[in-house]
Amino acid sequence: MDRNRIKVQDFLARVPLFNSMGPEELSRIALGTTELRVERGDMIFQRGDPCEGFHQVLYGQVKLSFTSSSGVEKVIELIGPGGSFGEALMFMGRPYIVSAQAMEDSLLLHVAKPAIYREIASDPEFACKMLAGLSQRMHGLMCDMESYALRSGTQRVAAYLLKEVPEQGAAQFTLPTTKAVLASRLSLTPEHFSRILADLSAQHLIAFKGRTIDVLDAAGLRDCAG
Template sequence: MEKNKIKVQTFLARVPLFNSMGAEELSRIALGTTELRIERGGTIFQRGDDCVGFHQVVYGQVKLAFTSLAGGEKVIELIGPGQSFGEALMFMGSPYIVSAQATEDTLLLHVAKPAIYREIHADPEFACKMLAGLSQRMHSLMCDMESFSLRSGTQRVAGYLLKELHEEADGELTLPATKAVLASRLNLTPEHFSRILAELSTQQLITFKGRKIHILDVPALRRCAA
């Protein structure tokens, strides 16, 4: 039991929200924290389930999505290591409005609401960090809405590829999810997404095979995204 507690504290210390906390604060948070290991394709929660805390991704990836009665899916967000989800609904006391599924083997920390409320009451700085995280998420969603409304499909795909590209990667990147999932995330059909990749390849801006993308001309791709 003690071994598991120390392990949870180690994970918590790596989380941006908690990385300024000392051992005592981490111990309190650990008391309300549960490890969840989800295999690829596993469901974490469904729309309508009660939200009694929030999740933090230690490793792996989580897909947040709406699902229609006909089985159609709209991906809202892909959550990776170091990112969290569920904070806003936790504070609102509302059930989940999306479903969450692991797109690869994933380790999550679920921090229960009472543990968070204790720290907010004890440390105003902690409350400020949570507000900053929620504000950043809201800003990101607003940027997505602007992109979906005002930018073409090619601009969205080019911008996404540039966002995923790391400078040290020498033009190489690996898509973090299937093309169907990314197409939904960018508000495109899978066919449209594939067609845009093909067009960018024809223009000799990228080459691709499966999830592997090689950006041949970063400045030109930036012009496509503008």
């Protein structure tokens, strides 16, 4: 086996979906796996392109989004290391309904549909892992829908910030992408998102400069999140 194939096996072994597989199983998956290195801003696929497998992010960040007929972009999800996308459409045999763009220099694995189908046919445990991953994604999307429908913009922003910090104490972190992208992800306009950050700062719950956020009062932020 060539060195590149061994490298792909090493990458696969780090992916939660594949980390319980032995060398022989990883070799089979590796035969249908392509390593994809993309630079920040590169498009990975466009809405309407055929879905012939799924992608796994090893490092970097990928934005899933679509653009309305009026040209307004809606960010559906931001996928970071360990995350995957495309599984559901792969099983449905449908083209992509979103576009994917690298927000950072990223390394992805693209696992082709035939390789996945072979493993599902031979390994029930693997099939269960696939179902668990899809169920987790569906649960996350349902939680997002509930948040958009029932929570205010301030509650959404506060809840998002709390996900980035420990439950106790103050912390500093850097927003993983631009404020405009995060605003779209939270179904807010960039202006509304900035006003909410300013209001939270005025309440001495956070301090921010550019994309750097200092959480000054985590308990107060939890109260705002509802």
